[in-house]
Amino acid sequence: MEIRPILASLSKHRIPTVLIVLEIALTCAVLCNAVFMIGQRVSAIRLPNAIDEHSLSMVGLSGTDEKTAGSDIPRNLAALRGIPGVQAAGAISTLPLSHNNWGWSFGTSPDVSVFDKKTVNFSLFFLGEGADKALGLRLLEGRFFNADDYADSSFGSAPLPETHVTLVTHSIAERMWPGQSALGKTYYTTSHYYTVVGVIADVLRPNIDGPGEAANYYSAFFPMSAEGSKGNLRRYVLSSAPGDRDRVMRAAEQKLDELNPNGVTKSAIYSDMRDQYFADMRSMAWMLVLVCVVMLAVTAFGIVGLTSFWVGQRRQQIGIRRAVGASRSHILQYFQTENFLLSGAGVVLGMSLAYGINLYLMRHYEITRMPWYYLPVSAIALWVLGQLAVLGPALRAANVPPVVATRSA
Amino acid sequence: MFGYYLDLALRSLKRHRVLTGLMVLSLALGIGACITTTTVLRLLSGDPLPQKSDRLFYAQVDPNAKEGYIAGQTEPPATMTYVDAMFLLHAHRAKRQAAVALTSGKIAPQRANERPFYSDGVQTTADFFGLFDAPFEYGSGWTAADDEGGSRVIVIAGFLNQKLFGGANSVGKTIRMNDHDFRIVGVLKPWSPQPRFYALDLGGHDYGGDGDAMFLPLKTAMDLKMGPQDIECYNAVTDVDNLAAAPCMWLGMWVELPDQAAVADYRTFLANYAKQQVAQGRFSRDETALLDLMGWLRDQQVVPDDVRLQAGLAYGFLLICVLNTVGLLLAKCLRRSREIGVRRALGATRGAIFGQFMVEAGIVGLVGGLLGLGFAELGLFGIRHQPAEYASLAHLDLSMFLFTFVVALVASLIAGLLPAWRACAVAPAPQLKAS
Known part of the structure; x- marks a missing residue:
């Protein structure tokens, strides 16, 4: 042409x-x-998120007396586990993409200070016994928390948990100890230190930045006993077959309302929470x-x-x-x-x-x-x-x- | 003459219906998109307190460590420690001053067999209501003595009063919040400034909602350990329950300064305070800031990025639509060269031809504007059904309604300029010869 x-x-x-x-x-x-x-x-x-997003539902419970949490939480969990269709239940402080963030910066050497540029900010998740199973965390290396870890953990007056064990995500392991196994390594802040007992697949933080940021997965998990939780184990997570989630969630909310007349419950199916975050x-x-x-x-x-x-x-x-x-x-x-x-x-x-x-x-x-x-x-x-x-x-x-x-x- | 042009323009537009339709439609889409996004943008960047925003200032000091500090470049943090806020509060150097943090509390129902519920609240100091012109339905705020004594007093929002007491005057009555009794001293009229300027960076949402449900003295909230929504710590914390002494920032500090002299005085006062703290070794940075309300909103970039991007996108889109209209109008008027030649030969001046084509473009613009208004209403309707926190605010107001026609006319006249100019430059003789 x-x-x-x-x-x-x-x-x-x-x-x-x-x-x-x-x-x-x-x-x-x-x-x-x-x-x-x-x-x-x-x-x-x-963004992928290594928990069982499609079998998870959540009931938040607040307004109850912190002093009786040691007996309330096990009683509530026993009732929740009795609901037909519930495969696992546990109490936890926050959930990925829930906006409810507890962040703290840590470094890899014992003399680290808060002002240190080299520290890395993590989101802290406190797990009550059984919450790891209910969430469906996937272990890559090491072990989950054992009964002793849970028994040995509490909150004192510091804004950090009194325990010495932690689970970290694969992304944290890569960031803190590149090219090495994170198992047995310790991370520090001025007054506290935590030793990695297990590495889990990447779980999103309560708040995330844009896609492609490794920091989206800087989630660290700590054991927390019911007695020592000081009101920080406020969310009950339940796992069930996807088709049962709605019924299980309603039954769980009703149960917790009955057991805690002074408390306020708020429930959601996890996949709805995720949709809400990205709405x-x-x-x-x-x-x-x-x-x-x-x-x-x-x-x-x-x-x-x-x-x-x-x-x-x-x-x-x-x-x-x-x-x-x-x-x-x-x-x-x-x-x-x-x-x-x-x-x-x-x-x-x-x-x-x-x-x-x-x-x-x-x-x-x-x-x-x-x-x-x-x-x-x-x-x-x-x-x-x-x-x-x-x-x-x-x-x-x-x-x-x-x-x-x-x-x- | 105008009537004649109008008639000519309407005839010409009618002759090429499809083309006219395309021009009007594309202009209308561009205008609709622009008006929709501009409405939202204006709404979100509006002045939440127009009667006194120029007299309200947000004070900032910086207790962070020296590391990473670049003098004159590092902005002070958004919130203050309790120690600094109390010093500024008790210094009484401004006409009014208030320290603000957010909280939430469990409210017991007034009737049996109802469940308790959570409400959002503000923990602040006595001047808060006068400072921000919060309107009272019943009663009033609390006093400085209540602040000092940590009295169990509370001001509730109208909607909470409606829910608990059916809207009756509840001043003097008691409500139970977080399992403690509070005496109601005031009930607000509906008050929900947009954005919620007094609580930027204190946690929670910036737009939407009916406003905060309850207001209580800062000291009372601290006594009852009702933690603030957001805490930022700059040093190792040993006792997080003792927020009064913890090296943590969580309070916003607002002051009212009536004139320029007062502002200058307060700046000096603030700078001296920071210098003195540096000298005492408590601070290592002497940076301070005192932004007025609108300056603070800009500094915090309270308008979401997405909203500004949408507006930019819409203006780009309008530009494309205008280009499109120019192209079509031009093609159309060049095809009418012969008609123009005849009119010129019969005595029409260049100005007359120019006027005729501008009238035609103006009509396209007006119709496009009308249709664009429809699209804008549709767009805003769409936005009201979005999940965004500002969604419910999206409504067209009178000024935006008028602005639509200004945009439409300007866009269409700009679009008409080039074709009309080309049309009046047509030389009559060759056109007449060709036929």
Whole structure:
């Protein structure tokens, strides 16, 4: 296909040509960044979390007397375990993605101070006996807590548990002791130290940052006895078959209400809690999808409209070309090639614009660098869109009969 | 003349129905998106206390260790220790001052066979209500003496009063909170500033909700060990129950300063306090800050990133829509070269042609604006059904309603400018010859 006549014709219609190229460029730039932002959100929403998310339900119980927790918690758990369908039950301080965060920074050497830059912030989870099973934590190395560990743990006046054993996630192990086994290693803060007895698969923290951050998995677990819990074991986790969760949760809430007339219960199925955590992100992702679709439609209609006008304007020329021997497919190809060139110019401009927008967003928002492959993918999408949009007007052009050439316009 | 242009424009728009439809639709979509996101953005970045926001200031000092400190660059933390907050409070250097932290408490029902429930609350000091113009339905706030003595007094929100006492005057009555008796001294009218500026960085939500349900003296809350929602510690903590002495930050400090002189005085006072603390070895940084309310909201970037991104996206989208409209209008008017040639030959001036095409663009803009308003209402309806905490606030107000038409007209006139200019530049002779 000869492109010189196309260029010659475009240069005669400079302003509309520039406009359509600009429109395609802008669409390409916005599309790249919007699709990237959608991708970021989707990968956050899908972050893996090594607990049995689909068999878990939770009942929070607060407002009860901390002094009687030593007898209340075992009594409550016994009642919960008696509910038909409950496979395991335990009390815990917080859950992944619950927003309820207890963070503290630790280092690997005994002389670490709070101000030390090298310390790493963990989220602390306090497990009552049985909670590890109810959560479905997956052990990679070492062991879970034993009865002695639980018996030997409590809260004193410090905001840290009085115990010396801990379970850490794989991500913590990698961060604190890269390339070594974390088993038997100790981490420290000014007044306390904890020795790793087991490494578990990555569990998300109560609050997370963007996707791709190892810090999302800096969760550390500690044993906690019911007597010594000082009101920190407020969530009862229950595991059951996924189909039973709803019934189990209701029964458990009712049971705890009966047993603790002075307490306040609040229950949820874990997968709903997770959905809730990501609800904002999900709706933003859908909004971005909507904007992209509408924007692509507007651009496509713009191409249709403009090409239609060009076709209308050139009916006589097309007739002449047909009369002097051009086939229908020649005419079709002419408009397709023309659109290919316009889109080409648009996406080249658009890709550099997209890159620029990404740089701007990185500076002013919490947005990471866009991987390069978003650029060509968006470019191809716009090329395809352009070809589809031009097809209708181009077919109409191809159907212009040669006899038009003989009529005066 | 205008009537004639109007007639010409309507005829021309009617002749190319599909094209006119496309132009109006694309403009309307762009405007709809812009109005929706601008409404939300304006709502979220609005002034929660317009009558006195310029007189309210948020004081900050920095008890953190020297490590990582860069003079003039490291901002002081958002909250204060109890020691610092009490010093500033008792110094009485501002017209009013209050220390604020959030909490929650279990409230016993007034009737038997109902369950207790939790409510959000604020632990603060006596000036809080006057400082923030919180309106009272019944009674009033507590006194400085109640602060000192840790009295068991409480101010409750209207909705809590409704729930517990059916909306009757409950001042003097007793409610049981966290298994202790509190005497109600005041009931607020509905009060829910958006954003909840007084509690940024103290934990919890920034937007939405009916406001906090109860307010009680700081010392009372501390006596009863009702911990704050959020604590940040900067040194090893031995006794977390003794928050008064712990090296932990958890209080927001607000002051009212009536004029520029008072602000300057308070700045000096604050700076001197920090210097004195450094000299005593309690602080290692002498950084302080005293931002006014709106400055504090900006500093805390209270408007969510997503909302600002959406607004940016919407304006990008409007730009695409305008470009699209320019292209279509241009194509349309170039096709009418002959008509223009005839009109010019019959005596129409360039200005007349220009006017005619601008009227046409203006009509597209107005119709696009009307339709865009519909899209904006639809968009806001969509946002009200989102899970975001600000969702329920998304409503179109009069100024945004008018703004829609300004945007629509400006957008369409800008879109019409180039085509109209091209149209009036058409030379009549070649057009007449061609036919």
